[in-house]
Amino acid sequence: xxxxxxxxxxxxxxxxxxxxxxxxxxxxxxxxxxxxxxxxxxxxxxxxxxxxxxxxxxxxxxxxxxxxxxxxxxxxxxxxxxxxxxxxxxxxxxxxxxxxxxxxxxxxxxxxxxxxxxxxxxxxxxxxxxxxxxxxxxxxxxxxxxxxxxxxxxxxxxxxxxxxxxxxxxxxxxxxxxxxxxxxxxxxxx
Numbered sequence: 721x722x723x724x725x726x727x728x729x730x731x732x733x734x735x736x737x738x739x740x741x742x743x744x745x746x747x748x749x750x751x752x753x754x755x756x757x758x759x760x761x762x763x764x765x766x767x768x769x770x771x772x773x774x775x776x777x778x779x780x781x782x783x784x785x786x787x788x789x790x791x792x793x794x795x796x797x798x799x800x801x802x803x804x805x806x807x808x809x810x811x812x813x814x815x816x817x818x819x820x821x822x823x824x825x826x827x828x829x830x831x832x833x834x835x836x837x838x839x840x841x842x843x844x845x846x847x848x849x850x851x852x853x854x855x856x857x858x859x860x861x862x863x864x865x866x867x868x869x870x871x872x873x874x875x876x877x878x879x880x881x882x883x884x885x886x887x888x889x890x891x892x893x894x895x896x897x898x899x900x901x902x903x904x905x906x907x908x909x910x
């Protein structure tokens with residue numbers, strides 16, 4: 721079965737590199753670059769036992785590098801040439817589908833954290849885990865305009881509407897680089 725673009729979506733790129741890290745599999749791939757072969761022929765040419773060749777071919781097939789088809793008594797193995805025509809950059813760089821899925825997971829995690837720590841626009845408690853705290857601080861920062869200058873009193877009032885411990889939150893926002901302070905004047909930078 722030849723490699724096609726639809727298979728790229730389910731292609732495990734890590735499995736490909738792990739599979740090619742083995743010297744015997746590299747030899748098998750080199751042999752299959754010349755022509756499709758069956759287990760016994762590969763075994764004979766590479767001086768490996770048929771069971772060893774069969775094992776490595778299963779690994780290569782599972783990673784998507786090799787495909788097989790039945791011809792009479794033999795299973796013929798061949799390379800998925802389209803995959804080998806890809807550049808290393810194409811194999812390493814994540815595709816749009818992976819980026820989209822990762823972005824979706826991040827949004828779901830963010831919403832879960834906000835739901836756990838915020839209620840009716842008020843912060844129930846300050847998270848101790850840094851990643852969760854950063855999500856909460858970014859949410860609080862959304863109440864400030866980027867680039868606008870705020871006095872300390874204005875910052876305290878805005879934060880106090882969200883949580884009573886405005887001093888800790890204000891200090892954390894500065895430590896995380898969300899806000900900067902210069903002579904008592906605060907500014908949101910991200």
